[in-house]
Amino acid sequence: MNSHTITHRQLFFLVVQTQIGVGVLSLPFSLFTKAKIDGWISLIIAGLLIQFSILAIWKLCDRFPQNTIYEILPKIMGKNLGLVFNFIYTMHFAFISILILIMYNSIVGKWILFETPHWVIIFIMAAAGYYFITSSPREIVRFFVLVTPLLLILFVFILYAYTDVHFLYLFPVGQAGILTIIKSSSDAVVALLGFDVALVFLAYTTGTPAKKIKVISFASFCITVLYAFIVFTTYIYFNPEEIVIVPEPVLYMLKAFSFSIIERTDLIFLSVWIISVATSFISYLFITAKGVQTLFKLKDHQKGAPYVAIFCAMIAIIPNEKLEVLIWNKYISLTSLIFSAMFPIVLLLIAMLRKKQEKGAASS
Amino acid sequence: MTFFKKPKKLIQEKEAPIQQDSPQEDNSKDNESVTVQKLSLDEMLTKVKEPFSATEDLLTHEIELPSDKSRIALLYIESIVDKQLVQSMILNPLFVTDKEINFASFKQMASIDLKKHTEIKQVQELLLQSNTLIFTEDTSCFYAMSTPVKTQRDITEPDNETIIRGAHEGFIENLSMNLALVRKRLKTPRLTVKYLQVGKETHTTIALLYVDNICDPEHVKEVDKRIKSIEADAVYTPGNIEESIEDKPFSFFPQMLSTERPDRVAANLMEGRVALIYDTSPTAHVMPVNFFSFYQSVDDYNKRWHIGSFFRFVRIMGFFIAMGLPAVYIAIVSFHFEVIPFGLILLIKSSLEDIPYPPLFEALLMELTIELIREASIRLPTRIGSTIAIVGGLVIGDAVVKAGLVSNLMIIVVAITAIAAYIVPSNEMSAAVRILRFPFMVAAATLGFLGIVFGFLILIFHLCRLYTFGSPYFAPIAPLNLADLKDAFIRAPFWKQNTRPKDVTAQKVDNANHTRKWDKS
Numbered sequence: 023m024n025s026h027t028i029t030h031r032q033l034f035f036l037v038v039q040t041q042i043g044v045g046v047l048s049l050p051f052s053l054f055t056k057a058k059i060d061g062w063i064s065l066i067i068a069g070l071l072i073q074f075s076i077l078a079i080w081k082l083c084d085r086f087p088q089n090t091i092y093e094i095l096p097k098i099m100g101k102n103l104g105l106v107f108n109f110i111y112t113m114h115f116a117f118i119s120i121l122i123l124i125m126y127n128s129i130v131g132k133w134i135l136f137e138t139p140h141w142v143i144i145f146i147m148a149a150a151g152y153y154f155i156t157s158s159p160r161e162i163v164r165f166f167v168l169v170t171p172l173l174l175i176l177f178v179f180i181l182y183a184y185t186d187v188h189f190l191y192l193f194p195v196g197q198a199g200i201l202t203i204i205k206s207s208s209d210a211v212v213a214l215l216g217f218d219v220a221l222v223f224l225a226y227t228t229g230t231p232a233k234k235i236k237v238i239s240f241a242s243f244c245i246t247v248l249y250a251f252i253v254f255t256t257y258i259y260f261n262p263e264e265i266v267i268v269p270e271p272v273l274y275m276l277k278a279f280s281f282s283i284i285e286r287t288d289l290i291f292l293s294v295w296i297i298s299v300a301t302s303f304i305s306y307l308f309i310t311a312k313g314v315q316t317l318f319k320l321k322d323h324q325k326g327a328p329y330v331a332i333f334c335a336m337i338a339i340i341p342n343e344k345l346e347v348l349i350w351n352k353y354i355s356l357t358s359l360i361f362s363a364m365f366p367i368v369l370l371l372i373a374m375l376r377k378k379q380e381k382g383a384a385s386s
Numbered sequence: 387m388t389f390f391k392k393p394k395k396l397i398q399e400k401e402a403p404i405q406q407d408s409p410q411e412d413n414s415k416d417n418e419s420v421t422v423q424k425l426s427l428d429e430m431l432t433k434v435k436e437p438f439s440a441t442e443d444l445l446t447h448e449i450e451l452p453s454d455k456s457r458i459a460l461l462y463i464e465s466i467v468d469k470q471l472v473q474s475m476i477l478n479p480l481f482v483t484d485k486e487i488n489f490a491s492f493k494q495m496a497s498i499d500l501k502k503h504t505e506i507k508q509v510q511e512l513l514l515q516s517n518t519l520i521f522t523e524d525t526s527c528f529y530a531m532s533t534p535v536k537t538q539r540d541i542t543e544p545d546n547e548t549i550i551r552g553a554h555e556g557f558i559e560n561l562s563m564n565l566a567l568v569r570k571r572l573k574t575p576r577l578t579v580k581y582l583q584v585g586k587e588t589h590t591t592i593a594l595l596y597v598d599n600i601c602d603p604e605h606v607k608e609v610d611k612r613i614k615s616i617e618a619d620a621v622y623t624p625g626n627i628e629e630s631i632e633d634k635p636f637s638f639f640p641q642m643l644s645t646e647r648p649d650r651v652a653a654n655l656m657e658g659r660v661a662l663i664y665d666t667s668p669t670a671h672v673m674p675v676n677f678f679s680f681y682q683s684v685d686d687y688n689k690r691w692h693i694g695s696f697f698r699f700v701r702i703m704g705f706f707i708a709m710g711l712p713a714v715y716i717a718i719v720s721f722h723f724e725v726i727p728f729g730l731i732l733l734i735k736s737s738l739e740d741i742p743y744p745p746l747f748e749a750l751l752m753e754l755t756i757e758l759i760r761e762a763s764i765r766l767p768t769r770i771g772s773t774i775a776i777v778g779g780l781v782i783g784d785a786v787v788k789a790g791l792v793s794n795l796m797i798i799v800v801a802i803t804a805i806a807a808y809i810v811p812s813n814e815m816s817a818a819v820r821i822l823r824f825p826f827m828v829a830a831a832t833l834g835f836l837g838i839v840f841g842f843l844i845l846i847f848h849l850c851r852l853y854t855f856g857s858p859y860f861a862p863i864a865p866l867n868l869a870d871l872k873d874a875f876i877r878a879p880f881w882k883q884n885t886r887p888k889d890v891t892a893q894k895v896d897n898a899n900h901t902r903k904w905d906k907s
Binding site: 130134135138142143146147150153154157161164165167168169280281282283284285286289290292293296297300 | 838
């Protein structure tokens with residue numbers, strides 16, 4: 023375990039890289055369908071809400087230092103119930119991995135490779151994911167830190183939109199009504215998922231608890247700001263009537279830019295975006311493999327890794343039609359909302375009520 | 387014949403240290419001086435050898451003079467001393483001539499070469515300057531005679547690592563000389579040499595070098611352990627050793643820096659790394675190294691730092707160009723035509739229109755041709771080599787386009803790629819880059835940009851998870867260490883290079899580069 027630890031600074035990059043994923047492209051559209059032009063406000067509210075989940079996750083892991091969620095669950099719920107919940111969480115993380123694969127596949131199939139069979143696109147990602155998760159968290163995180171500067175490229179591309187924006191599109195602010203805005207923030211929470219990997223990775227993190235909560239919270243804050251910026255930009259770039267017909271506003275926006283050396287900016291953007299998707303996928307695949315390790319009592323997670331990768335790829339191939347993808351998206355989003363954002367709070371309450379706590383942990 | 391007989395006597399003397407008491411008894415008149423000095427010859431020798439820590443090339447010969455039975459001791463660093471010279475200048479005069487000779491008369495005989503010293507402090511310096519030191523029972527002073535080793539072949543600049551400015555010396559096929567070349571640059575007693583022998587039959591000698599008070603002892607232990615574990619009848623080349631002790635034998639990347647430049651080895655030793663120098667081979671290995679070690683050239687440090695930084699950056703760019711350019715070209719022309727700006731489309735289209743086969747095949751054809759030309763020109767003498775260059779480069783390049791087999795653009799891409807691959811200062815890394823572009827080309831031809839992205843993902847992660855002798859290969863960017871970036875992508879000025887790289891876990895991190903103190907006032 024010692025050689026597998028990560029520092030709290032690395033945890034920051036881990037959370038950032040996991041949070042930025044498939045959501046970034048379609049988020050403006052999905053928010054618009056619910057909250058109209060006030061989607062960006064929903065996003066900010068969602069950003070605030072997830073801070074509570076983060077706090078709960080941190081508090082929970084703080085009670086059981088150096089324990090992953092899979093070790094915590096049996097401790098607070100008893101052996102049998104713990105096993106059941108371990109299974110549920112493993113499946114939950116597996117299905118987030120699958121959702122990432124599905125969404126990645128649908129975007130790549132739509133924008134980059136139209137003719138390539140879907141299973142090829144999915145399997146290449148799964149294979150890469152497998153290669154990554156055979157190593158330790160430390161090396162994975164080192165890689166995440168390394169690719170983080172690429173986010174700047176995404177940022178700069180989007181910044182270019184400000185050559186042609188109309189702030190008037192935003193007004194009147196709050197036209198959707200406060201209730202709708204708050205309701206639609208649940209959609210935004212799904213896009214901001216990624217902080218939940220802390221449930222496993224906090225166990226590997228060194229540093230004081232105060233530092234840990236700061237970095238996770240700050241990472242989520244940064245991503246909320248970045249997403250809000252992206253959503254905001256697309257809303258002032260496109261006419262409200264246009265957004266309804268562009269499911270990936272960011273890409274449509276970039277497609278319109280052309281520089282003297284690159285004609286289709288969106289293809290470059292997508293190439294960089296794939297790396298962000300891969301990092302999210304790797305994080306989730308890793309914690310899935312950790313879950314499998316606990317369930318089957320394997321010596322290390324590498325043993326289960328190939329099966330996890332193949333399982334995710336196989337399931338991800340199933341949805342074929344666009345409508346099916348939407349349905350899968352809807353249901354997995356719902357479960358992730360429950361298990362990643364809400365359930366940690368419940369778990370923390372149970373742990374507090376039953377006064378379950380590891381001996382080493384500082385009493386709260 | 388006497389020349390051969392006498393050394394036997396020397397051995398006899400060495401083998402029988404028990405007889406040492408008798409000369410001490412004999413020298414009753416010297417007893418007073420011993421009490422004054424409070425140091426016997428043996429104690430003196432131990433004291434003198436102390437600063438050299440454990441280096442094994444520091445040798446001592448104790449001799450009993452036949453005339454007055456007094457003991458003298460010769461002390462020298464084997465690697466930088468010509469033993470024949472020691473024999474002919476010191477031992478032969480002492481033994482060969484008539485039995486009456488004692489040290490006093492020898493001193494008179496050899497007075498030009500023999501210098502008397504009294505300061506013990508000078509011992510280190512004299513030894514490191516290839517002197518043979520003579521200690522007598524009178525420990526108040528000692529004598530030094532310069533006995534430098536003669537070169538075997540001319541020390542020339544290695545052809546595969548030429549530089550513009552800086553020392554033009556390279557290792558040769560003689561271990562002692564190679565050690566001398568390093569020692570010449572690091573005149574510190576802490577430079578430690580450890581001889582290792584591998585190969586049951588060949589007994590190939592390897593010298594393990596490290597700077598005692600800088601290098602992490604763990605690295606030394608690890609290298610030592612790995613080399614000692616080699617069991618083979620014959621170990622012929624440094625390549626054999628390299629393959630036996632590297633961490634990941636299936637990686638394309640070289641995990642030890644091979645160099646023929648003593649200045650490169652010396653600089654790396656002072657950074658806290660370990661070096662292996664081989665007998666009968668001009669190649670030295672440095673470990674643990676990181677990816678960027680292969681992109682550092684001695685030239686960078688002799689240029690102005692802006693220029694050095696610029697060329698360092700160009701080299702790192704060269705890594706990506708050499709690996710990715712053909713792949714990107716293939717991906718663009720076969721998948722993503724839309725990326726090309728409007729003005730270029732007609733140009734590219736007209737160039738590609740008449741080519742009968744896919745871009746991948748076109749690229750493979752040209753890349754392989756370049757590798758053929760390269761391989762042929764290595765095997766041939768320089769004069770015929772230039773013929774190959776003309777035939778290969780000009781004739782084939784021109785004819786292949788005119789014949790309509792390969793497009794003009796592909797020739798340009800392949801040429802840039804070839805040049806980019808050769809700007810790496812390390813031959814091994816250059817070879818790794820050249821090999822790796824083939825999988826990238828295949829990936830680009832099958833999946834376009836997606837293939838390239840995944841190719842790079844896996845490549846970069848491979849570098850991230852690669853360790854050499856316990857230190858991360860892709861340091862200082864994974865794990866990120868901002869301070870160490872000063873010698874990775876750029877070459878910061880000398881007065882900024884005041885810490886050793888963190889990934890080598892040197893004992894002393896601060897290297898005391900405060901060279902512009904005069905500027906502060």
